[in-house]
Amino acid sequence: MKKIFLLALLFLCCGVAFGQSNQPVEMADTLRSSGKIYVVIATVAIIFTGLAIYLFTIDRRLKKIEKDK
Amino acid sequence: MTRFIYQSWWKVLAVIMLFYTLIAGFLFDVPELPILHETIRNVYFHVPMWIAMFTVFTISVVYSVMYLNTGKEAYDLVAVECVNTGTFFYILGLLTGMLWARYTWGAFWSNDPKQNSAAIAFLLYCAYAVLRNSIDEEQKRAKISAIYNIFAFPIMVVLIMVLPRMTDSLHPGNGGNPAFGKLDMDNHMRVVLYPAFIAWSLIAIWIASLRYRIRLIEYKKNEIN
Numbered sequence: 620m621k622k623i624f625l626l627a628l629l630f631l632c633c634g635v636a637f638g639q640s641n642q643p644v645e646m647a648d649t650l651r652s653s654g655k656i657y658v659v660i661a662t663v664a665i666i667f668t669g670l671a672i673y674l675f676t677i678d679r680r681l682k683k684i685e686k687d688k
Numbered sequence: 689m690t691r692f693i694y695q696s697w698w699k700v701l702a703v704i705m706l707f708y709t710l711i712a713g714f715l716f717d718v719p720e721l722p723i724l725h726e727t728i729r730n731v732y733f734h735v736p737m738w739i740a741m742f743t744v745f746t747i748s749v750v751y752s753v754m755y756l757n758t759g760k761e762a763y764d765l766v767a768v769e770c771v772n773t774g775t776f777f778y779i780l781g782l783l784t785g786m787l788w789a790r791y792t793w794g795a796f797w798s799n800d801p802k803q804n805s806a807a808i809a810f811l812l813y814c815a816y817a818v819l820r821n822s823i824d825e826e827q828k829r830a831k832i833s834a835i836y837n838i839f840a841f842p843i844m845v846v847l848i849m850v851l852p853r854m855t856d857s858l859h860p861g862n863g864g865n866p867a868f869g870k871l872d873m874d875n876h877m878r879v880v881l882y883p884a885f886i887a888w889s890l891i892a893i894w895i896a897s898l899r900y901r902i903r904l905i906e907y908k909k910n911e912i913n
């Protein structure tokens with residue numbers, strides 16, 4: 620009786636496990652929604668931030684050189 | 689006018705506007721069209737390259753005229769660096785256009801009238817660089833290249849904007865179909881597209897102004913020696 624109960628429990632666990640694998644994994648995370656397009660946006664934003672900072676730095680360095688003259 | 693390039697408010701404005709178009713360009717709704725699908729978003733990035741190019745080339749022509757009027761060397765330097773920056777955006781425009789064409793028209797280069805005339809106009813500006821580098825005497829170089837620039841610009845405009853519109857072309861706005869018309873554009877897109885035009889133009893002006901300032905320092909250094 621005990622063995623059968625254990626077996627039944629195991630099957631149940633198995634069923635639960637399979638059931639879970641079929642469910643969609645849902646995360647309340649915008650970075651993972653809508654085909655993960657936000658990740659691409661973040662990447663582009665990082666690249667452009669870098670470029671903008673780079674341009675501003677060149678601008679500042681030039682200003683310094685121009686002042687020395 | 690010369691004060692303008694040393695100010696920073698418009699640079700900040702350009703960065704903020706560009707940031708907006710980068711994010712909105714990916715997220716805002718676009719018309720669902722066959723063949724184009726999501727690549728319609730390329731309008732936000734490919735077309736502004738050409739607008740930026742037009743902006744700096746136009747400024748370059750204005751400064752070429754001003755140089756011929758006054759003979760001030762600094763104006764010539766502005767004209768050169770605007771052409772250099774414009775050529776850079778020209779290459780970006782051609783490359784992004786080719787990539788887009790590969791996945792919508794089927795080939796990187798399909799001898800579309802607009803593609804061909806854009807390539808010819810590109811050679812015009814390559815010739816400008818060759819012409820400049822082949823003349824050693826400074827004033828002569830400035831004068832001849834200013835005149836060349838003034839002639840090259842309208843030819844470029846005709847090649848890119850006028851001639852392709854008189855024949856059948858794959859580009860929208862050619863062969864009778866309207867550019868940015870109802871069929872391929874809606875007001876959702878204009879909200880992103882027009883700020884993108886302004887932002888990229890300002891970025892191009894910024895890069896050109898940085899190049900001009902470097903060149904000015906080089907020029908003054910050579911003058912003393």
